[in-house]
Amino acid sequence: MRKLTFSIGGVHPDDAKLSKDCTIEALPLPQTVYVSVAQHLGAPAVPTVAVGDKVKVGQVIAEPGGFISAFVHSPVSGTVKSIAPRADLAGKPVAHIEIAVEGDEWAEGIDLSDTLVTEIPTDKAATLEKIKQCGIVGLGGATFPTHVKLNPAPGSKAECLIINGAECEPYLTSDYRIMLERTKEIIVGAAIMQQVLGGCRCVIGIEENKPEAIKAMREALAQLPYDNIKVQPLKKRYPQGGEKQLIDAVMKRQVGSGGLPISVGAVVQNAATSLAVYEAVQKNKPLITNVLTVTGDCLPVEKQHNYLFRIGVPLSFIAEYAGGVPEGAAKIISGGPMMGRAISNMEATTVKGSSSILYLSEAATKRGPESNCIRCGRCADACPMGLEPFLLRRLTLAGDLEGLEANAMQDCIECGCCLYSCPAGIPLLDLLRQSKNQVLGAIRARAAAAKAAAEAAKKE
Amino acid sequence: MTGIIWTIAVLAGLGLLLALLLFVLARKFRVEEDPRIDEVEKVMPGANCGGCGFAGCRAFADSAVKAPNLDNHYCPVGGNDVMKQVAAILGFEVKEKAPEVAVVRCNGTCANRPRTNTYDGVQSCKVKAALYAGDTACAFGCLGCGDCAAACQFGALSMDPETGLPVVDESKCTACGACVKACPKAIIELRPKGPRGMKVYVSCVNKDKGPVAKKACAAACIGCGICAKTCTHDAIVVENNIAYIDASKCKLCRECEAMCPTGSIIGLNFPKPLDKETIKARIAERNKKAKEAANA
Numbered sequence: 001m002r003k004l005t006f007s008i009g010g011v012h013p014d015d016a017k018l019s020k021d022c023t024i025e026a027l028p029l030p031q032t033v034y035v036s037v038a039q040h041l042g043a044p045a046v047p048t049v050a051v052g053d054k055v056k057v058g059q060v061i062a063e064p065g066g067f068i069s070a071f072v073h074s075p076v077s078g079t080v081k082s083i084a085p086r087a088d089l090a091g092k093p094v095a096h097i098e099i100a101v102e103g104d105e106w107a108e109g110i111d112l113s114d115t116l117v118t119e120i121p122t123d124k125a126a127t128l129e130k131i132k133q134c135g136i137v138g139l140g141g142a143t144f145p146t147h148v149k150l151n152p153a154p155g156s157k158a159e160c161l162i163i164n165g166a167e168c169e170p171y172l173t174s175d176y177r178i179m180l181e182r183t184k185e186i187i188v189g190a191a192i193m194q195q196v197l198g199g200c201r202c203v204i205g206i207e208e209n210k211p212e213a214i215k216a217m218r219e220a221l222a223q224l225p226y227d228n229i230k231v232q233p234l235k236k237r238y239p240q241g242g243e244k245q246l247i248d249a250v251m252k253r254q255v256g257s258g259g260l261p262i263s264v265g266a267v268v269q270n271a272a273t274s275l276a277v278y279e280a281v282q283k284n285k286p287l288i289t290n291v292l293t294v295t296g297d298c299l300p301v302e303k304q305h306n307y308l309f310r311i312g313v314p315l316s317f318i319a320e321y322a323g324g325v326p327e328g329a330a331k332i333i334s335g336g337p338m339m340g341r342a343i344s345n346m347e348a349t350t351v352k353g354s355s356s357i358l359y360l361s362e363a364a365t366k367r368g369p370e371s372n373c374i375r376c377g378r379c380a381d382a383c384p385m386g387l388e389p390f391l392l393r394r395l396t397l398a399g400d401l402e403g404l405e406a407n408a409m410q411d412c413i414e415c416g417c418c419l420y421s422c423p424a425g426i427p428l429l430d431l432l433r434q435s436k437n438q439v440l441g442a443i444r445a446r447a448a449a450a451k452a453a454a455e456a457a458k459k460e
Numbered sequence: 461m462t463g464i465i466w467t468i469a470v471l472a473g474l475g476l477l478l479a480l481l482l483f484v485l486a487r488k489f490r491v492e493e494d495p496r497i498d499e500v501e502k503v504m505p506g507a508n509c510g511g512c513g514f515a516g517c518r519a520f521a522d523s524a525v526k527a528p529n530l531d532n533h534y535c536p537v538g539g540n541d542v543m544k545q546v547a548a549i550l551g552f553e554v555k556e557k558a559p560e561v562a563v564v565r566c567n568g569t570c571a572n573r574p575r576t577n578t579y580d581g582v583q584s585c586k587v588k589a590a591l592y593a594g595d596t597a598c599a600f601g602c603l604g605c606g607d608c609a610a611a612c613q614f615g616a617l618s619m620d621p622e623t624g625l626p627v628v629d630e631s632k633c634t635a636c637g638a639c640v641k642a643c644p645k646a647i648i649e650l651r652p653k654g655p656r657g658m659k660v661y662v663s664c665v666n667k668d669k670g671p672v673a674k675k676a677c678a679a680a681c682i683g684c685g686i687c688a689k690t691c692t693h694d695a696i697v698v699e700n701n702i703a704y705i706d707a708s709k710c711k712l713c714r715e716c717e718a719m720c721p722t723g724s725i726i727g728l729n730f731p732k733p734l735d736k737e738t739i740k741a742r743i744a745e746r747n748k749k750a751k752e753a754a755n756a
Contacts, residue, residue, distance in 0.1 A: 091593025344577040344592050430582040434590045
């Protein structure tokens with residue numbers, strides 16, 4: 001079959017999937033977990049438990065704080081010790097629910113057996129509600145609440161559901177491992193979402209550097225009773241797993257500036273999200289576990305792992321269990337080396353979207369000295385969104401917000417291709433991320449002002 | 461020869477004609493402008509710093525001329541002297557303001573605040589603040605990249621390489637407020653200059669609870685409230701685990717400074733160094749008397 005890819009930009013970093021042969025191991029429980037209330041995009045969840053309450057695994061401990069928000073469930077059984085601000089990955093204080101672990105008692109109604117349930121419930125509203133109640137969010141990185149994404153605004157129709165198995169970030173192997181070990185569950189999850197979206201076609205996109213996953217998916221599909229689902233091999237190219245890039249690759253359609261994927265009839269869900277949807281709908285299991293890769297170029301192969309962790313386990317506990325911080329690690333990153341964020345605080349806890357602890361050596365992370373822009377245009381060639389990072393940088397330094405908006409700063413997906421390709425070592429991404437936030441803030445403020453004015457006009 | 465004469469004649473005629481045209485047009489389409497705008501602009505400092513809240517000195521003058529009074533117009537750079545002249549031109553009464561100066565409310569020097577990680581991104585506080593909480597355990601303090609010093613047009617701010625903190629040169633500071641706007645952590649505050657420059661302020665903005673703040677920085681305000689209890693002028697409030705001294709009520713007695721357990725209260729420009737023991741003895745004596753009075 002022809003391998004597809006997106007049309008513009010992109011880079012080819014070494015994929016370095018060092019931990020791809022490490023089977024998923026279950027991580028033991030620590031004595032205390034800290035569950036963040038802000039694990040998803042949108043409004044933080046509001047705690048529904050009080051200090052001293054006894055909770056069971058899978059019990060709701062926080063409810064959505066707005067339309068775009070999600071339920072949070074207890075990942076362990078035990079006693080709520082405190083609800084207080086705690087430093088997150090970036091060192092910024094976020095409310096966390098501290099739970100002292102006592103035994104491992106699950107809430108009622110959760111099916112813990114391994115039997116595959118292939119029969120799909122037909123009531124769409126009930127399925128959506130189940131996905132919402134189980135706190136499912138997109139596990140591809142942005143942690144957007146899944147029930148919102150699966151419920152397109154009236155008037156828009158999904159034509160294609162794309163399951164994102166690209167995992168284009170170097171080093172990360174958690175999606176790859178679940179695609180190998182939980183293949184059928186992912187396909188059932190995809191079929192459930194397909195049914196919720198009204199029976200559109202479904203494409204599972206996997207990069208060519210994972211032939212075993214492509215093979216496993218194809219074999220599993222042949223054994224399962226669903227039609228209109230196919231596996232699509234993709235070329236290896238970063239950022240293949242970006243939502244808009246994947247739509248471009250699979251459907252040959254481009255999402256307009258500021259538009260949502262549904263505007264071109266696409267819904268993209270990560271493979272891990274698909275697994276979470278399966279567990280929620282068929283097994284009644286809320287999103288309290290995920291798979292995380294412990295890897296890095298300075299970590300010996302025998303110390304690389306893929307762990308099934310309970311959400312809320314401190315990163316330091318995982319690092320300790322995996323054998324401590326390796327010698328020669330200069331930077332510890334949560335997420336992939338291209339888009340992930342450096343961890344400034346190892347006491348931070350895992351959240352729903354945690355995908356890795358990545359130890360990188362100084363040689364791999366050291367930034368070269370910055371020199372002047374030589375206008376070679378490599379950043380513009382590499383940008384998968386068709387932006388001109390060199391120009392955006394100049395506008396950023398000049399503080400020209402209007403110019404930034406006119407040049408589509410808000411469309412930046414922060415993939416880091418510009419920074420990766422810059423021969424002058426200019427920290428483009430750092431600057432652009434900052435101005436993107438500013439531009440988005442200005443756009444939001446304008447929208448809010450327009451809304452307020454419209455409401456005032458209505459009242460008169 | 462005739463060629464030259466013709467050329468001169470034609471050009472002179474053309475010049476005269478165009479001059480006439482310009483003269484007529486300038487008369488017809490003249491923009492009426494209040495002459496006082498020019499007068500006001502002349503007395504302004506001309507720094508165009510934007511500290512007044514207007515785009516520059518001309519915009520300030522333009523707005524001041526149209527305003528009903530000078531309540532919303534104050535040039536921090538020119539201060540009361542310039543405002544008196546502006547008021548004289550426009551025939552308004554001037555409201556004098558106490559001169560202000562920028563103070564840096566963070567004492568998280570390299571020694572006080574141990575670094576917990578290393579930052580290797582863009583050397584800009586704005587970018588750093590958007591990325592994470594900073595390279596120390598204090599999520600509130602100075603990030604040390606010098607956005608404030610870069611924003612200062614008057615050369616009044618500089619980064620001290622030893623402490624990693626900005627230093628204000630009070631003789632150059634005009635209180636335009638550019639540094640206040642540039643600081644993403646809102647550490648810099650404009651405070652009244654005080655008599656002979658003397659002032660007492662809390663040099664910390666950490667809102668964490670005492671133990672957390674103390675662990676992050678040896679010079680953090682831990683919100684213990686001893687200063688508020690000591691103050692006899694009711695000038696100190698402790699809110700969100702942080703003390704704040706109201707400069708309008710402060711009598712510069714330095715008692716709070718002597719009593720602060722972490723040294724986060726700082727007195728500036730006092731002629732004598734702080735004599736902690738004498739002040740503490742004085743407070744103890746006063747408390748003893750108050751107790752006796754209460755008992756009696």
